[in-house]
Amino acid sequence: MKYDPFVIPFCLGAIILAFVLIYKYFSWIFALNKTDKHKILKGIFSVRIFKAIKEVFLESLLHRKVFRVNPMLGYMHMSLAFGWLLLILGGTIESKVHSLKMFNTPYEPIFFKFFNHDISMFSGAEEFKFVMDLLLLFVLSGVSLAFIKRFYSKLFGMKKTTKLKIGDWMALTALWFIFPLRFFAESFTSGIYHNGGFLTGTAGNFFASFLPLENLTYIAWWAYSIALGAFFIALPFSRYMHIFTEVVLIFLRNFGIKSTKEYNSFSEFEIHSCSRCGICLDKCQLLTAARIKDTQAVYFLQSIRYNNLKEGKAFDCMLCGKCQEFCPVAIDLNNIRISKRMEFASGNNNFDYLIPKIEKTAPIIYFAGCMTHLTPTIKIAMESIFKESKTDYLFLDKDGGICCGRPLMLAGEILNAQKLIEKNVKLIKELGAKTLVTSCPICLKVFKEDYELDIEIVHHTQFILKLAEAGKIKLNKSDLNVVYHDPCELGRGSGIYDEPRTLINKVGNLKSISQEKELSLCCGSSLAGIQLNSVQKELVRIDTLKALEKNNPDCILTACPLCKKTLAKDSSIDVKDISELVWNGITESKIVELTQNSN
């Protein structure tokens, strides 16, 4: 057996790491509920496992999503993850080919050149040397980029890079040293025994010309092993925990386990999968516009991990979903935020006073929503469109209705929200309608996600578009140049981007803007921003308006009563809901018709 005491730090670190990881993962999986555990069992023996493996390869190794957001950052992540893995694989094959044994000591591939001075005897040795040096170079390029990023993040298109904790510093420093030390150890050895490739061989000869390599080589191998051991021990307490956790997370997700609005051990997998890449920082308007520097997803998750989450951090967030949209690990950040708010919520509602009365019903029910009641023009437009299209509808909350429950939920009052939802579900089910139309994306989201109604649930933009396509209303295209503000809950929240745009193109000329669709900004008044103050909200609002007003359109359109009310506060340009523009068009064409008839 090949052995030298310098391998001890490496082996010790690896063993401790394995124990910690196995302990943590198993206790989290153990804490999952029965259905989720069942899903895991079923998933392991199904084709889903191949999908999961493919995803692990694409996301955890190649970091495809990071690439998409930022190629430079993607390359850095890829060269470290994929490069390192290849280096381990390459080393394993190399050592097995060399020793011609199926099993050798686990550290031999890692310290191959130390134990095998003369490797020229086996066939393919030269090719191996070349490939291994190339891989080392690949990883070293990633390390240099990581180093540069720490001090010059702008190069990576990031205004901010994340702040570090002690565990992170330890692991990061160790990581920075690992590959340069490997480079030195292999070069020094090659300087003496000439067993290096194009990189370590050349460097070895160079070092040999002026350094006492006999003394230095052994020290370098020790240092390399210590760096590895230190990294492994610091790993579970640092951001690098994500390396392994993300892999498990991908498998769990592919088995069908989903995050919920209540914090559970699946959330543990999610929060430990955050690589602190910092992509969520620049996406957050609370940072870029409102200058709140400590609340972004990455810091929020970090606080949960280190058990020091304060109320302010849980609540300084609009749940706009932008960070979630761009998170390369696809962590359900909104759900985690809501689940953590629950710990600070202490309301105890009693909605017994709500006794729904049903006097009549119709195949289509219209639920305007609380916010629409504050913007009566939308209500009027919708009622007019319903009448114009001769739709048999029931205005469910005409005389002021029950709230949909989403505002309670966004504040973390999940249990109280459920009480309201129950009331509404009972009422809607009794009505026996086929379609539920709402003007408010906030209601839409909760109807779709938490009501479990088996009827069609649509936003009014979708409904109007269908009416138009069925020829039930005739739209009138104006020559207005308009821009469209995607409401968070409708766009990122419900994935509805196209119908509003198709509809707008039938009533005006839609001009595209830089921050649209997934990139759209928040109006600032999100009901989730319950603890933001008026100045912070205003800063977000102004930021959003700046993007919308940029090309000086004739009108800013949106599809949410709350967005409309908010944006109209400071906009110099007319702000309308799409339904209003639709109805304006219809009335105008009627006036034209009337005047033509009277002539």
Add this chain to the structure above:
Amino acid sequence: MKNFGFSLSKDRQIDFDKSDKRIMDFVKIEEPTFNICIACGTCTATCSAGNFTEMNLRKMITLIKRGEITGVRAELSKCMLCGKCSLACPRGVNTRNVIFKINQALEKYSL
């Protein structure tokens, strides 16, 4: 006596021995806009819960400021946190958080 459609208020005064300012002191700090309420009643006029019950946020804020807090819990339990009041308030009182914080105070002092 002839009924003129209104009546005289009964003589009443705040009993300082019974006044409990704990909720007020808590909310004042946690959500400072609580202090700038002018008791105009706009919130109550627009209140979603007010459509169905006697729920009255303006009255509640006033009572809490007076330290007359019996009944606050029951009243507040009707609020749906819908946020109409926040948008309507002419003073910019963050009423939703005021309510959220009153609930926390009720919990904190087991009231």
